[in-house]
Amino acid sequence: MYVPPSGLEKELQRNSPQRALVVDNWSVGFQGINQNFDANNTSLRTPLLPKETLGGGYGTQEIKQVMHSSNIQSTTVRKRKTSVEEEDDEEEESKDWWTKYYASVDNMCNETQEVSRLYKGNNLEVPTLYDENISPNSGSDNSPPVGESKKKFTFKSAVNVTRNAVRLSPKEQRKVVVEKKKKKLSTFKIYKGELENEPEYRQFKDWLDTFPLYRGKKTEDDSEDESRIVGYFKGAVKVYRWPLPKDCLEKRDLTNGFFQGLPSNDPIRVLVRVYIVRANDLHPQDLNGKADPYIVLQLGSKRISDKDNYVSKTLNPVFGKCFEIEATFPQDSMLTVQIYDWDLLGSDDMVGETKIDLENRFYSKHRATCGFPRKYEETGHNAWRDPMKPTQILAKLCKDMKVDPPVYGRGQIKVCRQVFTIQAEDYDNGNAKTIDEQLALNVLNQFRQLSEVGCPLVPEHVESRPLYNPEKPGIEQGKLEMWVDMFPKDMPLPGSPVEIAPRKPKSYELRVIIWNTDEVVLEDDAFFTGEKMSDIYVKGWLKSQEDCQSTDIHYRSLTGEGNFNWRFVFPFDYLVAEQKIVITKKESLFSWDETESKIPARLELQVWDADHFSADDFLGNITIDLNKFPRGAKSAKLCTLDILKNDGSVPMVNIFKQKRIKGWWPFFVKKEDTDEIELTGKVEAEFHLVSAEEAEKAPVGLGRNEPEPLDKPNRPETSFMWFTNPLKSLKYIIWQNYKSKIMKGLIFTILTVLLLLFFYSLPGYTAQKVLNIIF
Template sequence: LWIFPGSESEWHRLAWFASYSQIVFLLKTYIPCCLKPQNTVPDVFIWMLSNNKRVAYARVPAKHILYSPEEEQRGKDCGKIKTHFLKLPGKRPLGWTVQAKVDVYLWLGPASYAHSIMENLPVGYETEVPSNTGSEHSTVPSPACLRYKTTHLFQLRAHMYQARGLIAADSTGLSDPFAKVTFTSYCQTTKIISQTLSPTWNQMLLFNGIVLHGDGKEIAQFPPEIVIELYDDDAVGKAEYIGSTVAAPVVRLADQKYEPPQLSYHPVYCGNLSGGDLLAAFELLEIPDSDPDRLPPVDPPDVSQIYPVPANIRPVLSKYRVEVLFWGVRELKKVQLLSVDRPQVFIECAGKGVKSSVIQSYKKNPNFNVLADWFEVELPENELLHPPLSICVVDWRAFGRSTLVGTHTINCLKQFLCKEQLGPQATPRRVDIIETEKGDLESEFNNFEDWVKTFHLLRGKSNDEVHGDSEDRIIGKFKGSFCIYPCPESGGLLDGGQPRILQGIPPNHSVNVLIRVYIVAAFNLSPADPDGKSDPYIVLRLGNTEIKDRENYIPKQLNPVFGRSFEIQATFPKDSLLTVLIYDHDFVGTDDLIGETKIDLENRFYSRHRATCGLQSQYEIEGYNAWRDATKPSEILTKLCKDYRINGPFMRPGEIQVGTKVFKGQTVFTEDENGNEPVESYEHLSLKVLRAWEEIPGVGFKLVPEHIETRPLYHKDKPGMEQGRVQMWVDIFPKDMPLPGPPVDISPRKPKGYELRVIIWNTEDVILEDENIFTGQRSSDIYVKGWIKGLEEDKQETDVHYNSLTGEGNFNWRFVFPFHYLPAEKQMVVSKRENIFSLEKTERKIPAELVLQVWDFERLSSDDFLGTLELNLNGFHRAAKTAKSCDLGMAVAMSEENKISIFQQKRVRGWWPFIKAGELTGKVEAEFHLVTAEEAEKNPVGKARKEPEPLEKPNSSQGRALLALLIPAISLSELFGHLGNARPVTELVDGTQLAAPCR
């Protein structure tokens, strides 16, 4: 329900907006459908011929160049000079090289409008009309050629500064790029930059003597387009195409004041694949006829006769310092069939760089010995023009050989620009508070990269649209970070020579830890068996440790409840990536992987958000919610204040002061109920401070609370598609600290056995279904069925009360229904085989519902259904005390106050209505008695009227069999009246209609 307060005009405005939104939606939906029919006018093809052979073509849709006197109805390219790129005929892969470009003026329209063909051509031309031209449909002859008397001489300056994020065309994951610039019929190329994806050419290409026709102002408004193609130079064979872009030059006429153009980024595409960005500027300068040398000066060329980009166009540079944190490398795959053993990292930006130390044994310790280094570089003051930063990892092998492992390019440096203060004194980035149960912790806490970043290293070619962004190119990860800031005037480092980036960074030596993994449940798993089910079980992998929980698989479940916990001994950084896999158990063949999720435990361990063990909401010493961390809240609070240089904590009775903020709460507690021994404890209030740590001025940030994270599962063969989700959490404890308490028991709740005893005493007002063919008198042969939903194979029924003339039935019959129930979830657990071919039982959780039905027994045909009563044992309407007060309203108008639960009442007796098609069809007097399985074993009862604790037979039961035999005689006596003064049979048995003992 939406409530919009305001005037009537506001309501009209909102109604109009809703109508407008619907119209837009309909247009977006139906316009594509309107374009489905084939166009009646054929498209225009432009072919390039060589030796009478078609080598390239361009296709122009006719609707784009169709002419109409009304401008709104005219094609978007009609009567315009457009650039068309020709492509090869036949099926070609996407991303082909541009074969040629043509600038064409196209016009398509009826012959009656032929006089409008050349209206939009550049002015200043004369036409030559051949004598033999003409058309029977057109009165305007077509010109053979156009001769322009007015020409303009231009010079094109292409300022090619740099590119970033280009496609990798070599197997090393890099390229040797150069650019090819084409304008009208002129073409030039830049120099080649070796082994980079972010080349800096700093080169100006000059195109002299360019002649353009037409009006100068029109040329300035619609200049010809420039095509820039990027290639990878190969030592053997021709250059490989890696992308292209189109740009329009800035035109400066001879009578205009010169202003230098600004560099801008132009997106590069290789077919439909994004191929990076080109930072360049293009200017088209008209050469004055009076003074051809009056052009803006250019900087002198270098030794190779290459002109640099003029200083007034190049970005304004300032000196920056780039500090690099070298933490380590992870998950490096084999290169050239050999494992990586001695990796080293090279950092490069704008021609400057730094390298890390060499890791002597990657298998033993993948971290670097020297944590930080720095270099100075000149960067543009405009952040948008910053050059990319490249990360290269090489492996040093025997005889001094080095092999490139992988690369990573950072195109945006803004995230690494540091302010004057860094570390604990800096105001951290706040994290939005979300419910941890709905997602993983990485989504909430920025992947726990507050101290170090993780960069994926890529290798191999990326100019294939199918595999360009595939995970197969990821060959490893580099863990590190960067801090970029203007060089200080003193030229020194902060804190006596220590780099700023090291502030707050822990030492990266090996740490032994205890990992506890809790797998609670999974849901929405992808089916792995032909029957649409799975038999999931858990597999954990951490380093060289693998735990398979195959024997505890859960059969036939897509939403299994595992309730399993595992302990693993690990060493950081060697064992830092935890993989949780869900497999499908198969009796024949290999088990199938359903999905997996990966957790970087090292990031969690060192993160300032303290993701090692979630903070509980309450501090308890014992019980199910006992404090499970190895460190008490007061000790955690003291360490935080010390690490972040905060005054405190100052603990006083009833309050704790941290910095300038004071937290109040209870600090005195009593041990027993009499309150004789008060105890002072600051743990509860310290925990309150920790859970509100983000409120601490200046340094506050959120600490990870107690949580159950929900992580998506993925399969490598189905990238991007969730295969389900798993609910879990991880606790990490360093082994150099006191060991924590025992693991939390999260084993699934076991259902409790119950027995429901239902006694059917009597029925009243049951509708009479049968009609006597001789007398027309109506009657019913009543009996009652009962069962619990989900346990239909345990249906039970009473005996038959024959020939009830008033709807009354007497039974004194007991049903006994054993079942299993989860009181905490208020669900009944049913385990049974789905079919005869099922090898194992399937477990389901369903509500506990009792069904009672009243039927009319038929000897020669199927029994007639008369009515039903369905009761949810957790909440059903109260019974009526008498049959007269039992009506349909007590079931229809049922409120929460009138509901009762058999699990609370244990025993209840009364009258309930039978209903069929919304109408009252009878009443039943029943008694429900719920006992546990243990109580049922101690005090058993018999079904029906059997031992133990048998029920008495209904009153006047001696005449039931006699009545069944005399029913035909009764009918004949009432029809013919031959019995005279004899008493009716029904009176002989005291007016009671009796039932046969059983059917």
């Protein structure tokens, strides 16, 4: 039986008690936003504005004292203000919808990790992002559902407390500028499931329920019953208590009853825009374990196939497509989105499909026609896309719900006896028109908090819909990320669709010069002398070992020092949004299409010891993430393993922003028994990143070749290959090491020869002398 809520019940919901969260020695309060309108009272603020710094004891210091100490460090941040602003201008030009998408994904992941750490640290059960037991209309975002224990707290409240706690860390204070830049990025909501399955939207059946109509008798076989569906009946059956309770707030005319205010059942033409972002984890369809997916849309008698634009050999295709269809409700109400696998020979196979009831969304009070962004902008990648402005939408909602129209003040707005304000930054940067639009948009995003008439409205979002194949019922075939916008044709039409086409990779050329090495471990023993030495060379690659490049060999290094002056050149295609290198190639000689793959932008450098009659010996390596790697040391003495720390104490460099850098970096290996790393050498290198256009205008040669040749290294004379230089081998290997012994041996040999000659010639000389005396 449907019983309209009484005034007492709604009053209890509005005046939910203050809620406290206690974590260790933290005590934080969350309150509702019910306030009296007072234009002169500047202390009136809602959750739309950031709260004051939390007050709580942390060890022996107060939070405000710690935050005050961080203000002292703001002087250093101001010194970098100019360079940061220049970088912001460059980044603003390259922002697009995919910038918002990846920022939203990062935001969702970070919030999930923060809450998980907070709950695990306090031995609490980690809540799910979408808990069906939490009522969506239980008050503000910072207030608990009615009747819930004070020891529990909501997902968003935990995130807010964790963020304030993290700010106290000295390491985090070094990231002030980076965090501010991240906050400037516009984001939207990413749902992990279907939009209608979110508890707060209740299947968009707030007006009507949907009942399938079957041909013949219904059986217990769901798959067979689904094939016998011939239509759907939409309606609602409600039973009222009569007479109505005296304190009932919903004084409805029983002639129309529950259907009071229901839109007309006359056919209405609607422009439907279906945005298909990407698919994830599709079920393989080909023998190679891949698929060639493309999109097919069906709405009523209309069918759209995007077969010509199939994505080759992938299970995670990025479509970035927008399809426009004209629908007529109630005839064309069910949208079917299908993913097919393209085949060169034979018919194409369906991977999976998902169905969306557009009519339920269109008539729902949650306004699922076009999601609301968090900020109002008239131009750029975050431009407002609804034909109605936020002020017009808010005024229409107030009129439909029979409440007083909104009252706009200086930086604040009053709706249903509640006051909402605007961010100070938005107030300073906007004009009177955009400020009112932002105020109205803030109310729409917090519409559920309005007493009596409030309900959650659908925000700007991307939903992840599971794909199912009718031939394999109940088995998920992958996920499809998408969203749908709908606009009535009897109203002003919207602007151009949102451009979500996949970003084209930009071509770059990375030039790496290996200047010198130092303190490389000595792996070999000299054959004649037994002294420690290494024949050092460095090799590196960016995409894979197939494009590996190597320096020449510095022979007979006795100190670990190597001199090279050798240049590597790595051309590559790079996606800025995903921070990945794009590789396009055919998997085999018989492949029909090229396969596109994405790998992290990492440069691998290794140092080796060359051997003549056996395999070369690996000495050490370093992997350099081009988006974030430690700044090199200025000299070999300052180059230690501390450079590799990732605790925030070492400044990081992004080669795509700095373009050029030179320094010393360590080579290392991991010990077999433990995870500890051991220093095995140091390399002096220079990285220079140029675009493909710049590389074409100013080409350079590999190694020391033209154009822009490098000078030959000034290597010691002892650096040579012994069997190709016998004279040098005699000089530097034998003479240099056995000089004294050779001299002594020569003297001894000469003396021995003289003595032997003396004793050999002595008898004859003596006999001749005697004969001369006698005769």
